[in-house]
Amino acid sequence: MELRSRVLNAIRAFFVARDFMEVETPVRLPTPALELNIDAEPSGAGFLRTSPELHMKRLLAAGCDRIFQMGPCFRKGERGALHHPEYTMLEWYRANADYLDILRDTEELIAALAPLSRSTVHLPSSTSSSSPFTVHGSPFTDFLRISVRDAFRQHAGWDPVADYDGERFEHDLVTRVEPALPRDRPVVLMDYPVAAAALSRRKPGNEAVAERWELYIDGVEIANAFSELTDAAEQRARFEGWAAERRAAGRTVYPLDEAFLAALEAGMPPAGGIAVGVDRLVMVLAGKRSLDDVLAFREEI
Amino acid sequence: MADYTAPDLRKGLRVEIDNTPYVITEFNFVKPGKGAAIYTCRLKSLLDGNTFVRAFRSNDVLKKPDLEERTMRFSYVEGDDYIFMNAEFEQATIPASVLGDSRFFLFEDCEVRVLYHNGQPVDITLPTFVEKVILETEPGARGNTATNVLKAAKINGGFEIHVPLFINQGDTIKIDTRTGEYSDRALKTR
Numbered sequence: 001m002e003l004r005s006r007v008l009n010a011i012r013a014f015f016v017a018r019d020f021m022e023v024e025t026p027v028r029l030p031t032p033a034l035e036l037n038i039d040a041e042p043s044g045a046g047f048l049r050t051s052p053e054l055h056m057k058r059l060l061a062a063g064c065d066r067i068f069q070m071g072p073c074f075r076k077g078e079r080g081a082l083h084h085p086e087y088t089m090l091e092w093y094r095a096n097a098d099y100l101d102i103l104r105d106t107e108e109l110i111a112a113l114a115p116l117s118r119s120t121v122h123l124p125s126s127t128s129s130s131s132p133f134t135v136h137g138s139p140f141t142d143f144l145r146i147s148v149r150d151a152f153r154q155h156a157g158w159d160p161v162a163d164y165d166g167e168r169f170e171h172d173l174v175t176r177v178e179p180a181l182p183r184d185r186p187v188v189l190m191d192y193p194v195a196a197a198a199l200s201r202r203k204p205g206n207e208a209v210a211e212r213w214e215l216y217i218d219g220v221e222i223a224n225a226f227s228e229l230t231d232a233a234e235q236r237a238r239f240e241g242w243a244a245e246r247r248a249a250g251r252t253v254y255p256l257d258e259a260f261l262a263a264l265e266a267g268m269p270p271a272g273g274i275a276v277g278v279d280r281l282v283m284v285l286a287g288k289r290s291l292d293d294v295l296a297f298r299e300e301i
Numbered sequence: 302m303a304d305y306t307a308p309d310l311r312k313g314l315r316v317e318i319d320n321t322p323y324v325i326t327e328f329n330f331v332k333p334g335k336g337a338a339i340y341t342c343r344l345k346s347l348l349d350g351n352t353f354v355r356a357f358r359s360n361d362v363l364k365k366p367d368l369e370e371r372t373m374r375f376s377y378v379e380g381d382d383y384i385f386m387n388a389e390f391e392q393a394t395i396p397a398s399v400l401g402d403s404r405f406f407l408f409e410d411c412e413v414r415v416l417y418h419n420g421q422p423v424d425i426t427l428p429t430f431v432e433k434v435i436l437e438t439e440p441g442a443r444g445n446t447a448t449n450v451l452k453a454a455k456i457n458g459g460f461e462i463h464v465p466l467f468i469n470q471g472d473t474i475k476i477d478t479r480t481g482e483y484s485d486r487a488l489k490t491r
Contacts, residue, residue, distance in 0.1 A: 037337045077308075078338075080330030167358065170336035175356050178333070198335045214334045224334050 001296055004282045006116050011070065011090060011278075014112050018105075020066040020092060025055035027072065031255045035198070036242040039076040039252065041085070047254070048074035051275060052091055053199065054260040057228065060095050061268040068092035070278065081290040082220060082280060085299060090281075093273040098227040099200070099211045102272040103188065106215060106223065107143050110186060114140035117285045139218045139284065143186045149209075151189055155180040161208050164195040178219060187216040199235070200226035215276075217284045225274035232264035304364050307340045307357040315347070317366035318355075322347040322418050327354075347416065348423050350401070367419050370426075375411040383407070385415055385425070393422040400424075405460035406431045406478050427478040432487045433457065435472050438464065451483075 012022065032040035032047040033054050040047035052069050059067055073089040094101055117140060149161045156172040181187045190213035194202055197210030211227035229235055239256050246253050282294045292298055305316060312328045327343035338359050345352045347368075357363070373385040373393055383400055385393040393415045397404055406427055407413075413425040438454035451463040456476075464474060464483045473487040 035335065037332065037335060078330070078332060083330055083332065167337075170333050170339060171356055171358070173333045173336070174331055174339050174341065175354075196335065221334055 003116060003118060003286055004294060007113060007278070007282050007285060008070065010113055010116060011109070014109055015068045015092065018066070020068045021064060023056065023059060023064070023067045023069050024071065025049075025052045025059075025069060029055075031257050034239050034242055034246075034254050034256065036245055040254065041074045041076045050075050051089060053273070053275065054257050056091055056093055056273070057268060057271070058260060058263045060093055060228075060271050061263040061266060065095035065269075066093070079299060081292070084279065084291050084295060087291075088278040090276040090278050091274060093228070093271050095269040095271050097272040098270065099190075099213055099225050099272050102225045102274045103143075103145075103213065106225070106274065106276075110140050110143075110217070113281070113285060114138060118287055139183060139185060141185065143188055143215075144182060145188045145190055145213075147191045147209075148189050148193065149191070151177050151181075160196075161191075161193045164193045166195065169193070169196065178216070178221070181216050181219055183219050189214045189216070197229070197238075198224075198226065199229050199238075201229045201231070217281075220280055220284055221277075222280050222284065223274055223276040225272065228268075228271045228273050230264060230268045230270060232261055235264055236261055304362050307359050307361045307363075308338075310340050310342060310357065310363070315366055315368060316344070317364040318344070322366035322368055322423075326352065347418065348399070369417045370414045371417065373413060373415045375407045375409065375413060385413065385422070393417075395422050395425065402460065402481055403427055403478070405456060405458045406433070406476060406481075408433075429478060430475045430484060431478055432473050432475055433462075435464065435468060435470055435474060438468065438470050440469060 028043050030046045032050050038050050040050050070090045074086050152160050156176045160169050191209040192212045194210050200210040200212035203209050203211050213225050215223040243253050279291050314325050323344040325342045326345045329341045332338050340357045343354050373387045376384045376386045381397045382394045415422050416424040433456040435454045454464045475485040475487050477484040
């Protein structure tokens with residue numbers, strides 16, 4: 001709990017020092033961000049947010065250019081060593097930027113948090129490069145970037161960009177690719193097949209992939225970042241596609257967030273953004289393997 | 302018989318895959334970035350104890366195995382077969398290959414729980430602790446009473462077990478059948 005408090009404070013100080021504005025957006029929403037695989041908890045006439053993403057993008061469209069938010073999000077039915085139905089999410093966005101700018105922010109943020117680490121298996125190398133105790137690296141510095149295509153070719157033996165299969169992609173990601181990722185330094189899987197773009201834009205010059213990356217520390221997925229999709233028509237088409245798939249699977253279909261789509265239509269600047277699971281980040285900084293070790297109160301499995 | 306879907310899975314649950322009953326020894330729920338839920342399980346075969354990890358998706362269906370446990374007593378050995386019997390003189394015959402190391406821990410009249418799968422006896426659960434006499438071991442060095450140094454010793458059937466140095470030939474020891482390891486020296490009753 002003490003480590004968590006220090007991490008939260010360090011995150012706020014980091015963004016304030018870089019001239020980001022802290023914002024708060026509604027926790028209870030008339031309709032949650034529609035995603036294929038995320039279910040929202042009903043609350044009153046609406047739902048608890050699964051992410052603050054759509055509201056933060058509305059702030060970008062309204063003219064904010066550097067914003068961050070840290071607060072609770074809720075995802076129904078998600079409970080495991082790395083999942084808790086209520087968790088703390090950090091998101092930040094930069095206008096007139098892309099996913100590489102966000103990656104630079106992330107490298108700096110993780111480096112700033114590394115000295116707080118209580119992980120005993122690895123020593124932060126940033127301050128001790130000349131120390132005889134330095135091991136090969138630190139799980140928090142010297143980010144390794146691998147494209148999703150290369151990671152899958154190497155560890156799963158196929159190319160999901162050339163020939164995408166959603167079920168196989170997720171299965172092999174969990175059983176083959178993630179376990180093979182190095183743990184002695186952070187790993188960034190980047191450029192996802194466009195079918196797994198979520199809310200990211202296609203890469204200019206290579207339309208088969210989307211400008212999306214995910215950060216892994218100590219083998220644990222910590223963050224997901226995009227060059228944000230700002231095209232209202234494509235955004236609406238993706239929402240409708242997920243809605244159709246959810247309907248076919250017999251899952252709750254949430255209404256489209258028309259206020260968000262209207263903001264995109266009116267115009268949102270190109271932007272980069274990211275969502276970080278703060279509890280998982282505290283967990284890896286603490287050198288633990290389960291969220292249960294870093295949550296003061298938790299729902300039983 | 303009702304089957305299970307992946308969201309029903311949890312640690313300790315018994316499931317059947319390809320006619321083999323398994324118990325789930327580790328269970329985790331994961332949702333890879335923006336993906337659908339995946340349930341990863343370590344499965345331990347109730348037949349041979351082998352384990353492996355397998356990932357299931359929400360709509361995967363697993364069979365509920367037809368398992369039953371009956372309390373029986375060890376009766377006798379016939380060739381490679383071990384014969385167990387209950388108060389109603391029902392018999393269960395289990396070959397040595399299926400029992401594995403468990404067979405060395407049996408003794409006359411030993412009460413066990415026999416696991417039946419589809420009506421066939423496939424495994425036994427021993428009492429947690431059994432007492433066995435050491436038939437063969439090197440004498441311990443005089444004065445060396447350290448408990449963290451172990452030496453080899455043999456019990457009946459030639460089964461080798463590691464015991465502290467102060468244990469001598471003829472001593473009775475307690476064995477933890479869950480691990481197959483030495484647990485304690487038994488009080489001498491003779």
